[in-house]
Amino acid sequence: MTTAPFDVLARIRATKRPDRADGERCEMCAEPVADEHQHVVNVAARQLMCTCRGCYLLFADPHAKLRFRAVPDRYLTFPDFTLDRRGWEALQIPVGLAFFFRNSEMDRTVAFYPGPAGATESELDLDAWNSISGADLRQPHSPHASLALGMLADDVEALLVRVPDRDQVDPELNAEAECYLVPIDACYEFVGRLRLLWRGFDGGHEVRAFVDEFFGRIKARSKVAAP
Ligand SMILES: [Zn+2]
Ligand SMILES: [Zn+2]
Secondary structure, eight states, X not given: OTTOSOHHHHHHHXXXXXXXXXXXXXXXXXXXXXSSOEEEEETTTTEEEEEOHHHHHHTOOTTSOOSEEEOOOOOEEOTTOOOOHHHHHHTTOSSSEEEEEEETTTTEEEEEEEETTEEEEEOOOHHHHHHXXXXXXXXXXXXXXXXXXXXXXXXXEEEEEEOOOGGGSOTTSOOOOEEEEEEHHHHHHHHHHHHHHOBTTTBHHHHXXXXXXXXXXXHHHOEEOOO
């Protein structure tokens, strides 16, 4: 896939973790960095770079038109977010979760879902996306995901959406979808871990347990988004 929006996805496929395990260094200035460190997105090259605090801060202005953008560390939850099963199925994402972000270079929203090969890009049907996102200009006050999308910073933040397993909900009822705004590096870390745990067709029970644990952590650290 030559048009993969983020080369970092290839990196996650190729290595156990996006970060090297031994003696990590800032990819901008080569200063040693701790295991827990921040990241900067190289927008044009579509890469996630490990950075020291100093280099990170150089690119922290969200309004600056720069090649590099610091990945913010906010986590938000949207309790009013609604998405019914039909809306989700219209997106044709084969699993119950995906992350969406605005790629400023491509000037569009892209969607990725996890699987045995890492993250796979979904060919996002724009009509289906607009109708669930409320981004459709014909319905400017659609309450769906427009609030969440409006708050999303290009390239560095993603909306992580999960719908319940098909066999665990009454098909007549709307699924209780969850939606979080998260740093993009959290999505990559998540997908990388899932890939390592994935077994068989649907990932297996370890994957399900990890997904539940991960969403529990995201929920615990998220603040309710203010409209
Ligand atoms: Zn640095
Ligand atoms: Zn890193």
